[in-house]
Each structure stands twice: as C-alpha cells, then as structure tokens.
Amino acid sequence: MPAIKVERQMLPMFASPNQGARFYNPELPQTEPFVPGHRTCAGCGPSIQYRMTSKAAGDNTILVGPTGCMYVANSSYLCTPYNVPWAHTQIGSAGSFTAGVAAAYEAMIRKGKWKGPFPNIICEAGDGSASDIGLASISGALYRNHDCLIICYDNEQYANTGIQASSRTPYGGMTTFSPPGKMVPEAKSLYPKDLARMMAAGHPHCYVATASVGYPIDLMNKVRKGLNHKGAAYIMIYTPCQKGFVYETPRSIDLGRLVVECGLYPMWEWDPEKRKFDYSFRPQNMRPVSEYLKLQGRFGHLHAEHVATMQKFANMQWKMMGVELPDALVRAADVKNVRDMGAAQAAEAVALTV
Amino acid sequence: MSTKGTHIPDWLAVPFAGITPAPSQEKGQDLFPTGNWRSTRPVYRDKMPPCNNACGTNEKIQGYLDLVKRGRYLDAYALIKEDMPFPSVTGRVCYHPCEQACNRGQYDEAISIRAVERFLGDFGQALPKDVVKAGPPNGRKVAVVGSGPAGHSAAYQLARLGYAVTILEKSPKAGGLNRGGIPDWVLPQRVLDREIERLLELGITIRTNTEVGKDVSWDDLKKNYDACVLAVGLTEPNSVRAEGENKDGVIYGLPFLRDIGMGTSNVKLGRNVTVIGGGNTAIDCAREALRQGAEDVTMITVERNPKEMPCVPEDLHDMMEEGVVLMHARAMTAVLGNGRVEALQLYPARFSGAVNASPILIDREAPAERFPTDNVIIAVGQHASLAWLPAEFKNERGTIRIDRFGRLGDTMFFAAGDIAQVASGQPLMVVNAVGDGKRVAFSLDRVLRKEPLQERMVPIDVITDLARMNMTYFPHFPRLKQETLLPTFRRHTQEEVIQGFSGNQAFEEANRCFSCGTCNACDNCYLVCPEPCIVRSVRSNGLYRILTDYCKGCRVCIEECPTGCLESVPEMDFDTGVVRMDTAFAITPGLHGRQAEELKNLADRPAKDIENWK
Ligand SMILES: Cc1cc2nc3c(=O)[nH]c(=O)nc-3n(C[C@H](O)[C@H](O)[C@H](O)COP(=O)(O)OP(=O)(O)OC[C@H]3O[C@@H](n4cnc5c(N)ncnc54)[C@H](O)[C@@H]3O)c2cc1C
Ligand SMILES: Cc1ncc(C[n+]2csc(CCOP(=O)(O)OP(=O)(O)O)c2C)c(N)n1
Ligand code: SF4
Ligand code: SF4
Ligand code: SF4
Ligand code: SF4
Ligand SMILES: [Mg+2]
Numbered sequence: 001m002p003a004i005k006v007e008r009q010m011l012p013m014f015a016s017p018n019q020g021a022r023f024y025n026p027e028l029p030q031t032e033p034f035v036p037g038h039r040t041c042a043g044c045g046p047s048i049q050y051r052m053t054s055k056a057a058g059d060n061t062i063l064v065g066p067t068g069c070m071y072v073a074n075s076s077y078l079c080t081p082y083n084v085p086w087a088h089t090q091i092g093s094a095g096s097f098t099a100g101v102a103a104a105y106e107a108m109i110r111k112g113k114w115k116g117p118f119p120n121i122i123c124e125a126g127d128g129s130a131s132d133i134g135l136a137s138i139s140g141a142l143y144r145n146h147d148c149l150i151i152c153y154d155n156e157q158y159a160n161t162g163i164q165a166s167s168r169t170p171y172g173g174m175t176t177f178s179p180p181g182k183m184v185p186e187a188k189s190l191y192p193k194d195l196a197r198m199m200a201a202g203h204p205h206c207y208v209a210t211a212s213v214g215y216p217i218d219l220m221n222k223v224r225k226g227l228n229h230k231g232a233a234y235i236m237i238y239t240p241c242q243k244g245f246v247y248e249t250p251r252s253i254d255l256g257r258l259v260v261e262c263g264l265y266p267m268w269e270w271d272p273e274k275r276k277f278d279y280s281f282r283p284q285n286m287r288p289v290s291e292y293l294k295l296q297g298r299f300g301h302l303h304a305e306h307v308a309t310m311q312k313f314a315n316m317q318w319k320m321m322g323v324e325l326p327d328a329l330v331r332a333a334d335v336k337n338v339r340d341m342g343a344a345q346a347a348e349a350v351a352l353t354v
Numbered sequence: 355m356s357t358k359g360t361h362i363p364d365w366l367a368v369p370f371a372g373i374t375p376a377p378s379q380e381k382g383q384d385l386f387p388t389g390n391w392r393s394t395r396p397v398y399r400d401k402m403p404p405c406n407n408a409c410g411t412n413e414k415i416q417g418y419l420d421l422v423k424r425g426r427y428l429d430a431y432a433l434i435k436e437d438m439p440f441p442s443v444t445g446r447v448c449y450h451p452c453e454q455a456c457n458r459g460q461y462d463e464a465i466s467i468r469a470v471e472r473f474l475g476d477f478g479q480a481l482p483k484d485v486v487k488a489g490p491p492n493g494r495k496v497a498v499v500g501s502g503p504a505g506h507s508a509a510y511q512l513a514r515l516g517y518a519v520t521i522l523e524k525s526p527k528a529g530g531l532n533r534g535g536i537p538d539w540v541l542p543q544r545v546l547d548r549e550i551e552r553l554l555e556l557g558i559t560i561r562t563n564t565e566v567g568k569d570v571s572w573d574d575l576k577k578n579y580d581a582c583v584l585a586v587g588l589t590e591p592n593s594v595r596a597e598g599e600n601k602d603g604v605i606y607g608l609p610f611l612r613d614i615g616m617g618t619s620n621v622k623l624g625r626n627v628t629v630i631g632g633g634n635t636a637i638d639c640a641r642e643a644l645r646q647g648a649e650d651v652t653m654i655t656v657e658r659n660p661k662e663m664p665c666v667p668e669d670l671h672d673m674m675e676e677g678v679v680l681m682h683a684r685a686m687t688a689v690l691g692n693g694r695v696e697a698l699q700l701y702p703a704r705f706s707g708a709v710n711a712s713p714i715l716i717d718r719e720a721p722a723e724r725f726p727t728d729n730v731i732i733a734v735g736q737h738a739s740l741a742w743l744p745a746e747f748k749n750e751r752g753t754i755r756i757d758r759f760g761r762l763g764d765t766m767f768f769a770a771g772d773i774a775q776v777a778s779g780q781p782l783m784v785v786n787a788v789g790d791g792k793r794v795a796f797s798l799d800r801v802l803r804k805e806p807l808q809e810r811m812v813p814i815d816v817i818t819d820l821a822r823m824n825m826t827y828f829p830h831f832p833r834l835k836q837e838t839l840l841p842t843f844r845r846h847t848q849e850e851v852i853q854g855f856s857g858n859q860a861f862e863e864a865n866r867c868f869s870c871g872t873c874n875a876c877d878n879c880y881l882v883c884p885e886p887c888i889v890r891s892v893r894s895n896g897l898y899r900i901l902t903d904y905c906k907g908c909r910v911c912i913e914e915c916p917t918g919c920l921e922s923v924p925e926m927d928f929d930t931g932v933v934r935m936d937t938a939f940a941i942t943p944g945l946h947g948r949q950a951e952e953l954k955n956l957a958d959r960p961a962k963d964i965e966n967w968k
Binding site for chain 1: 826878907
C-alpha cells in the first residue's frame with residue numbers, strides 16, 4: 001500500500017500578553033466558531049472556555065459534545081451556537097464517539113475520500129462525563145492514541161442536572177448531593193479525583209495539561225499544543241459555574257486566577273517525549289485558600305478547621321510542584337491561625353439557632 | 355444541530371433542519387436574543403486620566419504614552435503639540451504636576467512622564483519641518499507682549515488659528531524666564547533657540563528690544579492691532595527689607611540669573627556665597643553660584659526643615675548633592691559691612707501663618723547671629739512692573755484686573771501667564787503659563803469672532819480612580835531613572851545635569867502606563883466575554899462594540915478591563931418603573947470615549963506630514 005501523506009494543521013503559539021510592564025493581548029484569530037445566542041447562564045465559565053478553545057482551534061474543527069451544560073443549555077430547539085460541525089453524544093460515550101470521528105477521518109484520508117488537512121477533533125466533556133460516567137471511554141480513546149483532543153471542562157459538579165457532586169467536587173464543596181449538616185458539617189468529606197494526573201500516568205504517550213480560564217492565552221496555547229500533538233491529547237480546564245459555586249458573575253475570570261494562586265488547581269503540562277511533568281507555570285501571587293473560598297456560597301458553611309484542612313491540601317499541591325512554601329501559608333494550615341471564623345462549636349451553635 | 359459542513363439527506367432536511375436557521379458569525383443565533391435576560395448593561399466610557407487633568411495645559415498624556423508604546427513617535431509628538439508648543443522645554447523644566455497625580459504613584463512609582471515628554475520634544479526638534487502649520491490667514495493682527503512661556507503659547511495657538519502675530523519683547527533675546535531665569539544646565543539655550551525658530555516658521559514676527567511703555571505705547575497697541583495679549587510676567591525681584599540691602603556684593607536672584615541667561619552678566623562672586631530664600635529660584639541661584647566660581651554656598655530659609663521648603667524635592671536633592679549647605683529657621687535682618695557685604699545679621703524666625711500681618715515672625719529677643727559671607731543673593735519672589743498700564747486696569751495687588759477669561763474689561767486686551775495667575779494663588783510654573791496662554795488665545799479668538807465666551811469646559815468626565823481599574827494585569831515594575839552628571843563634576847560646568855531617555859527607554863517607561871480610564875485596545879474584554887458578544891471590526895482604541903441583543907449582563911468584561919473604561923448601567927429602574935424591554939433589544943454600541951475619537955482622527959494626519967518633508 002502506498003504511504004499516504006496526511007496534511008496536518010500546525011497552529012502557531014500566541015505571544016504572552018505581558019510584554020515588559022505592559023499588558024496587551026496578542027493578535028487573535030478573527031474566526032468565531034462559537035457564536036452568541038446560547039442559553040448558558042450569565043458569566044458561565046465553561047462557555048468562556050469553549051469560546052477560547054474554539055477560537056484557538058479555528059474553522060477546520062469538529063466538535064463533540066457529550067451531555068452536560070455545553071450540550072443541553074446550548075442546543076435546545078435544534079439550534080446551536082457552534083459555527084463548525086458539532087455533534088452531541090451520550091454522556092458515557094464521549095471517548096468512543098470522538099475516537100470514531102478521528103478513526104473515520106483517518107480512514108477517509110487513507111481511501112482518498114478526504115482531501116485537505118486533518119481536522120481538529122475536539123471533545124468537550126464535563127467533569128461528570130470525564131471523571132465518572134464516561135471515564136472508561138475517554139481512557140480508551142487516549143489509550144488507542146486517536147488523533148484528537150479531549151477536554152474536560154471542569155466545573156467540579158454535575159451542573160446541568162441541578163448541581164450534584166461529581167468526583168471532581170472539592171472537599172468542602174456543597175452540592176444538592178452533598179449538603180452540609182450535623183453529621184458531615186464540611187458537606188463533602190472526599191477529596192477530588194486527581195483526574196488529569198491519572199490521565200498522564202495512565203496514558204504517558206499523550207500530551208496532558210491543566211489550564212484555567214483565569215489565564216486565557218496560556219489556555220489557548222495549551223489547546224494548540226494538544227491539537228498539534230500527533231496522537232491523543234487531554235486537557236483539564238478549570239471553569240467556574242456561578243450557579244453551583246454561588247458567586248457574583250463578574251468574578252468568573254478572577255476565580256480562575258485565584259484557584260491557581262491558592263494552590264488548589266496546580267497548573268502543569270505532561271511532556272510525552274521526555275515523560276516528565278513541567279511545573280514551571282507560576283502565578284503572580286500565592287494566597288491562602290480562604291481568599292478563594294470566601295467568594296463562593298458553596299463554601300459558606302465551612303468552619304475554621306475545614307479551611308485549615310483545605311490549606312493543608314493546597315500546601316501539599318504546592319510541594320508537589322516543587323514550590324517553596326512561604327511561612328504565611330504554613331501558618332494558615334493551622335486551625336488556630338484561621339482568623340475571622342469562630343471555632344467549629346461556635347459556628348455550629350450559630351448554625352443551630354438559625 | 356449545526357448544519358454547516360454536514361451533508362443532510364433530503365428526507366432529514368425537512369422539517370428539522372429546515373426550521374432552525376444555522377448560526378452565523380455575523381448574526382449569532384438569531385432565534386435567541388438572550389439580551390432580554392440582562393438587568394444591567396456594560397457601557398464603554400473613556401474617562402479622564404488623572405495625569406491629563408493635572409497638567410497645566412491638559413496635555414493628552416495617556417494618549418501620547420499610548421502612541422509611544424506602539425512606537426508611533428511622530429504621532430505622539432503631533433498629539434503633544436496640540437496643547438504644548440515646546441515639549442523639549444517642559445520635558446526639562448516642568449515641575450510635573452502630572453507625575454504627582456499619576457495613578458501609578460499609588461501603586462509603585464509614578465510614570466516618568468516628563469522624561470518621555472522630553473524624548474518626544476527632542477524628537478520633534480530633530481525634524482526638518484514641524485508637524486504644526488499656521489492656519490489660513492484670517493486678516494487680523496494680534497500683538498503679544500512678552501515672549502515667556504505664556505506669550506509663546508498664546509502666539510503659537512493664535513498663529514495656528516490664522517492670526518498675524520507680532521511678539522514684542524523688551525529683552526535682547528526672546529524666551530522670558532525660560533532664558534533669563536531657568537539656568538543653562540537645566541535648559542540649554544540651543545533647545546530654546548530651536549523652539550523660537552519654530553515660532554518664526556509659523557510666520558510669527560518677534561521684535562526684541564521693544565518695551566511696551568517705552569518703545570511702544572498703550573495707544574499704539576490699541577491702534578495697530580485688532581487685539582493684544584499681555585504676557586509680561588513678574589520681572590522685578592522682591593527685597594527682604596533688611597538694613598543695608600543696597601551695599602556692594604548684595605545681588606538679587608532674578609537679575610543675577612537673567613543677566614547670565616542673556617549673556618550680559620559681569621558678576622564676580624567671592625569664595626563664600628549665601629542665598630536667602632527656600633524656593634525653586636533660590637535653589638537655582640545657589641547652584642548657579644557654584645558654577646560662577648563660589649566654593650562654599652549656604653542657603654538660609656525661614657522654613658524649619660527641607661520638607662517645608664516650597665520647592666521641588668528632586669531639585670533640592672540635586673542641590674544638596676552638589677554641596678550646598680542648608681540653614682533653617684532664620685531670617686536676615688541686616689547686611690553688615692563697610693560699604694560692601696562682610697557678614698549677615700540673622701535672627702531665629704518662623705512663619706506666622708497670619709493672612710494680613712507680616713507672614714514672618716522674627717524673634718528679636720534671641721541673640722543675633724553674625725554670619726560672615728562674601729556675597730548674598732536674595733531670592734524671595736518677584737513682582738510685576740506695570741507703570742505703563744492705565745490705572746483703571748490695575749488691581750489692589752499690583753497686577754492686572756481681568757475677568758475669568760483673562761480679558762481686561764470689554765477691551766480687546768487679554769492677560770496671561772504669571773501676571774494673571776499670581777493673583778489666583780496658582781503655583782507659578784511654565785506649564786501653567788503655557789495653559790493660560792492657550793486658553794486666552796482661544797478666548798481672544800471667540801471675542802474677535804463675536805462668539806460668546808465659554809467657561810473653561812468643566813471636565814464632565816470622571817477622573818479615573820485606581821480603585822476602578824484591575825491591577826491584576828499590572829505587575830510591579832520600577833520607574834526608569836534618568837542619568838545625571840556626577841555632582842563633583844557638574845557643579846563647575848554649564849552642562850545639562852539630567853540626561854534624556856533613549857528611544858528604547860522612552861518606550862519602556864511608556865509601557866508602564868496604565869492607560870487610566872481609556873481603552874487601549876488590549877482586547878481583554880473581547881477575549882473574556884462568555885457569549886461572546888463583544889465585537890470589533892478593527893482592533894483600535896475605543897472601537898469595541900457590545901451586541902446588546904445577546905449580552906446577558908454578566909459584567910465579566912467590566913471586571914476584567916484593566917483600564918477601567920467599562921461601566922455598568924442598570925437596565926431596570928425599580929423606583930420609576932421597569933424599563934427593561936425598552937432597552938433590551940435596542941442595539942446601541944455604548945458610548946465611546948472622546949479621547950478615542952481624537953486618536954482615531956489623528957491616525958492619518960501626520961502621515962501627510964511625512965510626505966511633505968520630501
Ligand atoms: C529663577 C526661576 C526659575 C524657574 N524655574 C522653573 C522651572 O524649572 N520650572 C517651571 O515650571 N517653572 C519655573 N519657574 C517659573 C516660570 O518660569 C514662570 O512661571 C513662567 O516663566 C511664567 O511665564 P510668563 O510668560 O508668564 O512670564 P515670563 O517668563 O516672566 O515672561 C515675561 C516676558 O515679558 C517680557 N516683558 C515684561 N514686560 C515687558 C514690557 N513692558 N514690554 C515688553 N516685554 C515685556 C519679559 O522680558 C519676559 O520676557 C521659574 C521661575 C524663576 C524666576
Ligand atoms: C447516562 C446518563 N446519566 C445521567 C444523565 C443526566 N445528566 C444530564 S446532564 C448531566 C450532568 C453532566 O455533568 P457534567 O458532565 O459535569 O457537565 P455539566 O453539566 O457540569 O456541564 C447528567 C447527570 C444522562 N444524560 N445520561
Ligand atoms: S449551570 Fe453552570 S455550567 Fe451550566 S450554564 Fe450555568 S454557569 Fe454554565
Ligand atoms: S498611569 Fe498613565 S494614564 Fe494613569 S495617571 Fe499615570 S501616566 Fe496617566
Ligand atoms: S462579558 Fe459579555 S455578556 Fe458579560 S456583560 Fe460583558 S458583554 Fe455582556
Ligand atoms: S478590556 Fe482592553 S480593549 Fe476592552 S475596553 Fe478595556 S482597555 Fe479596551
Ligand atoms: Mg460539570
């Protein structure tokens with residue numbers, strides 16, 4: 001069989017918006033594969049992510065949308081905001097559907113039925129789909145190394161069905177399935193599944209990265225790296241959901257920065273060539289977790305000891321990234337030092353009188 | 355399902371795919387104008403940057419810094435020239451009220467605005483032809499009396515408006531205090547000469563050695579010109595009313611500097627020189643004394659410490675570096691010596707704070723101090739010389755009686771600069787004189803065109819507060835320092851003490867500017883909108899538009915605009931009734947900034963001038 005030449009799109013990287021002392025975004029593509037008129041909530045983090053991702057990918061793109069807000073809220077009445085081919089798939093079959101699309105293009109090119117560059121095939125799965133219901137199918141697609149990019153837009157819960165806990169919901173996060181009460185005052189006692197590292201460890205031949213809407217250019221560059229990577233790629237992106245997190249809508253981007261600055265969302269890339277994590281991303285500041293927690297209603301019930309526990313968790317993440325901990329953060333992990341919040345008993349007493 | 359790029363079999367095309375229009379980049383999803391969810395609307399409104407507001411002539415500082423950031427030096431120079439005839443001069447001498455007001459000063463260090471201004475001024479000086487031209491002649495003649503900053507500015511603006519302008523100057527050389535006050539080592543004469551050449555290029559006539567009151571009379575002015583601007587400054591030094599002030603070796607600061615500036619000085623200073631006064635003129639005198647050969651210079655002030663001295667701290671610092679010694683809380687009451695100064699009599703003194711009584715309280719109970727010195731230079735302010743002015747136009751403070759537009763009654767005479775501002779209590783400085791000259795030129799023009807005079811436009815704009823901006827986007831960066839000559843070397847030469855920025859340095863320093871309250875096309879709002887419903891046809895300052903059909907009012911764009919030029923306006927007013935449906939579907943692009951409009955117009959103008967050089 002004659003060797004077939006597959007024409008690939010190699011997308012150039014964006015320059016950093018921080019040019020010396022000046023902040024100025026690089027020239028962005030004119031194209032807009034994600035258009036307004038969709039029915040997500042105002043300030044929706046996943047939508048922000050979707051827009052940035054699709055803008056970075058460009059027009060020669062095929063989108064796959066397993067069930068979740070980015071399908072349901074976006075595509076009612078047979079109308080979608082996607083200006084490129086897009087298809088819904090069942091929530092559990094994100095990986096298999098995407099693998100199928102990629103395999104189909106491979107076959108069509110092999111048979112000479114598709115001329116032109118290999119399209120960007122992107123699956124946009126929610127964390128419910130990616131970490132629970134569709135985990136196996138996504139792992140399969142990564143394992144078989146189909147040429148596609150699977151994104152987990154991580155809003156840390158099943159948002160579309162009315163905010164239920166997923167395995168990405170953080171410790172302490174209130175959802176309708178994890179309400180705070182007498183027995184479990186912290187609402188959720190389990191820690192979030194370390195999904196992205198699991199994907200890197202289990203599929204080391206893939207490009208894997210984490211990103212956040214708080215750093216748009218970094219996010220768009222990671223998307224392009226994932227698309228340029230020949231084979232499967234996986235990116236987990238922090239996308240706040242104002243309905244579930246209960247915060248003021250203008251804070252969507254700000255939370256994306258804070259979650260990284262508080263050490264709760266380590267930013268890294270997995271280099272499949274070197275088989276190494278790259279932890280060189282550094283936020284501008286390091287802050288105690290309370291800065292992040294206090295903006296969100298879903299953490300409103302936490303007691304001082306829970307905040308200290310969260311800080312311990314964050315400190316471990318900083319250490320994992322090889323960052324030296326400032327004293328302030330070590331102190332913040334001690335419940336005695338968590339100020340502006342009464343002791344657990346005092347807080348419970350107040351809660352009971354309400 | 356999006357149908358774009360998808361082959362739909364005929365039997366599926368109807369009815370499903372047929373009834374829902376495909377979305378498009380231009381129109382979004384027509385079926386769902388989500389704008390009606392909104393209770394608050396983001397609106398673009400450029401605001402006044404505090405630097406522009408603080409500048410005495412309201413230079414568009416944010417605007418030219420923005421152009422420098424883009425490497426558009428010529429455009430930046432053209433923009434500064436709107437309000438400032440000689441950026442090369444103010445770039446060296448200005449007391450920079452803009453930098454005191456700069457928002458970045460509250461964050462780390464103020465932008466070095468003056469240094470960038472100087473860079474642009476020097477850039478403009480090097481151009482073979484200036485970017486500014488005289489207006490089409492309107493057949494009217496105006497006399498400007500005095501060629502200091504106020505007269506220079508008024509003449510410049512009037513020439514641009516098409517007037518035939520003649521400057522009458524009593525000194526042998528034009529420039530006012532720029533030449534005969536501010537020393538060479540701050541403002542080299544060649545720089546000033548070049549700016550005066552630029553005035554001549556505009557067709558302005560300068561008649562030096564022509565004094566009003568001696569060579570030209572009040573009636574001549576009335577007869578020969580359609581209007582006249584009096585920008586005569588304060589030319590006479592104040593005395594301290596000490597005994598023996600008429601002795602040899604007693605020198606007044608203003609004529610001391612003036613004669614050196616005009617090249618007519620024959621002063622010979624002794625080894626020890628004492629300067630009386632604590633202001634900027636006194637500092638210039640002390641530093642000039644070193645350059646005229648004095649070895650030890652002492653400055654005597656009534657103020658109790660350096661902080662109270664009414665001067666620019668940087669200049670005081672540079673003076674101390676050069677070795678001038680300060681003596682505080684003393685007043686000179688007599689000059690001792692036999693026909694020539696040998697020593698000064700000093701008493702402890704302080705300011706009384708009284709308004710009507712003598713402002714200085716001298717403690718004559720304390721023992722007098724005898725302070726030996728070879729010369730004393732008195733620099734305690736100056737006053738006007740107005741013998742030629744008809745009495746009806748004099749006021750009780752010895753200056754000219756004017757209305758708030760600078761006009762003398764209903765005559766065609768106007769006054770500007772120090773002579774007009776001294777009564778208002780404004781700090782006297784070059785940039786304020788320039789601003790006054792500009793405003794008076796515009797008032798004069800209106801009067802001659804028989805248009806009603808307008809109050810100086812009150813800034814309806816909000817002055818941008820740091821709290822309204824998003825500092826996340828601005829990492830701390832230190833201010834770029836200008837190089838200075840070494841103190842031990844510079845104290846003996848007339849060479850310029852402070853060195854200019856290179857193009858790269860100017861660019862780097864301009865990069866530190868926040869662009870307070872003014873869109874600089876950073877694209878951030880455009881990038882973060884979740885809809886996305888912020889559009890722009892070209893990426894340019896203030897040309898962003900919000901598709902209100904779709905905006906859900908999340909306010910992410912407002913929060914994330916680094917410069918703070920987006921605002922939220924409520925769509926609903928629950929007190930007066932709901933107005934939501936009236937506005938939700940109205941497509942208004944939001945208000946764009948005044949400044950953005952100006953910058954937009956600027957784009958093609960200097961390009962033409964580039965062609966003209968060839
Ligand atoms: C020593 C000194 C240093 C200073 N340094 C600074 C500085 O570094 N930065 C700063 O911002 N400000 C400085 N100032 C203040 C600043 O120079 C003045 O505020 C400014 O020059 C005022 O401008 P003007 O045009 O009103 O008056 P002037 O500059 O005084 O000009 C008035 C002109 O009118 C002429 N004139 C007067 N009477 C007649 C007449 N009858 N006929 C014809 N011509 C006449 C005079 O010869 C003179 O040329 C300094 C002032 C002094 C005294
Ligand atoms: C097999 C199956 N189980 C349950 C559902 C119900 N369901 C619809 S959307 C959704 C939430 C998905 O959560 P996530 O993937 O995190 O996306 P999000 O809504 O948060 O964007 C669920 C559980 C379904 N559609 N299919
Ligand atoms: S519920 Fe959350 S994820 Fe879903 S549309 Fe609303 S903000 Fe977006
Ligand atoms: S940061 Fe720039 S725009 Fe703001 S006050 Fe300073 S110079 Fe002016
Ligand atoms: S970010 Fe977009 S949707 Fe939100 S307020 Fe601004 S323009 Fe409207
Ligand atoms: S975010 Fe940037 S582009 Fe948008 S209005 Fe503000 S300054 Fe202009
Ligand atoms: Mg989710």
